Amino acid sequence: MAQQTATQEQKYVEAWKTSIAGDSPNVPDSIRTLRESAIARFSELGFPTTRRGNEEWKYTDVRGIASAEYGSLVPSPTNRVVTKTLDQHIMGGSVWNRLVFVDGHWLPELSWLPSLPAEVTVISLAKAMSTEPGLVANDLAQHASYQESGFTALNTAFLQDGALIAVPDNVEIEEPIHLIFLSSGNGDGSVSHPRTLVTLGAHAKATVIESYGGPVDGPYLTNAVSEFVVGPGAHLETFHLQQHGKQANHIGSKQVKLANDSSFVAGAFDFGGTLSRNTLSVALEGAGSSCNLYGLYMTNDSQHVDNQVLVDHAAPHTTSRQLYKGVLNGHSRGVFHGSITVRQVAQKTDALQMDKNLLLSDDAEADTKPALWIYADDVKCGHGATCGKLDETAMFYLRSRGLDEASARRMLIHAFANEILDNVGLTPLRVHLEQFVTSSLRFEEQQ
């Protein structure tokens, strides 16, 4: 068994040696060193397993990812992107700023930055490594530690490209920046490691949307890491839209650091993929900082969605909100692990966590595991979880007024999802999400 596991990791180490270790001479030494230590760490950590008594991975088994025979472990840059795939992600017409990546590599011809203040840097990481070494050195891989997570180590080891957004002090960006990460699926299954770094200076303001997708059929793996660094008094709003194809696997890790009086919003929407596992880790490091984290996952068949939301109150007067909702059909499974840590210094913390699941079939399953670690005494902290089926009395009420069963179901499910969707103020995104919810409900009916 151990030997087999070793081979699984070995595939990646070998691919790294042949393709990454000696790539383009433009890569600065600091990045080379970073990648070397990350691959070494990956060899030690390996892929996470449930059998190591690992609570964190109790409900999510990634053996399928570890053993998958992906044909293309280091996909080379490609221009070939299926227009139809890209079209499913485009929003905001010609006004939003957009960077498109395929297999982690930036595609300049599909990217477009019409509405950015001159002081703002939005650039591919590959380019930034040579043109903005300072920005890269300060923050890249400084927040998402690869020491504890095999997947983050793997992403860091294979770091070649990604998105860098740097907003200087007092600069506010009106229009969103939309990062679209597509997998080509080429070569019997591509593996990509999208990477995002966003830094906001003091009192800066920005909205960043990360979309993930790929071909409807065919296997591929996306292993993404994002770092968000929010300066004093700054405001960062982010969205995560996972619209992968049916056979895709997604591992994602987002690390957020919040300075004094800053605020952070994250909306997470998981619709596609076979297995997706998201870690969102927010450190409220500055006094008066706050975060609002909400999410909606809608699954069917044998889909598996796992959200790990880790909030660390490390300073006084900090506020956090977590509200995640799941709509689970077929024999799919939704996992939510929300943890709140309130450190001793973090007096006057105000923290709330809630997970609500709607089970549409007898075979669907929701696992909710809250964890509260409270070391301060003057705090307000609450959590809750619900899990239930559609309300039969409400169904009858709607049907008694002429709605057929399917429409009544749709109406109630949509109403359940609306509590999350109502947080989305950006109209094009709201419309996009509404369409997605509606079409996935149509799809459920046809089954």
Added chain:
Amino acid sequence: MLEIRNLTASVGGNQVLNGINLSIQAGTVHAIMGPNGSGKSTLSNVLAGHPQYIVDGGEVLFDGVDLLAMPPEERARAGIFLCFQHPVEVPGVRMDHFMRAGYNAIHKSHDEEELDPIQFDRILKDKAKIVEIDPLLLKRNVNEGFSGGEKKRNEILQMAMLEPKLSILDEPDSGLDVDSLRIVAEGINQLRSPDKAVLLITHYQRILNYVVPDVVNVLINGRIVRSGGKELAAEIEANGYEGQGEALQPSA
């Protein structure tokens, strides 16, 4: 219009209806009175097709068609409307959206024109005036946070929009102040016509002074034990249900 023959039904494992016989002609108003727990709401839920209420025996014909074989939405489309004793709150669904969806579903099933939101709103506003409902209330979630009286008037509004053939009103008068009572009663009377019928469940004679019934039925222990004219309501209000017991001849 409606023929109920020897209907027995249970809910939650308890048999509640023990052989109901009732015949309602078009153009008439039937009142049903009966003590708490006698099965009035059970009867109305069975007629509207609530899946938790199990029919154990008997039959119900609506315009000659087997009503019990139809799912609730088909009954609604055939012209049956239940005004709920306890209207259901539905978080996240807007009242006017819901009402339009029901209206259009019913009209579509009759190959009639569906209305867009603007057309629908116009009619809705007019009818809301009749039951004195603030149109802003209809932008809120279905029954969520409505007062008791608002809920009842809102049920009457839905009835007025759908213009059902048979309106089953389960205590539309309970918990209403005098003005609301008058409004609700007027709403019911506006719908009276030779081709429509009303089944009005109540505990009080008061509403029957406004909506004058053709027949008053007394339901005790899941059976209709007595039927008579409107004066029966006054008698019950004066003397209670004592002596109305099952010893009396059940009416056919």
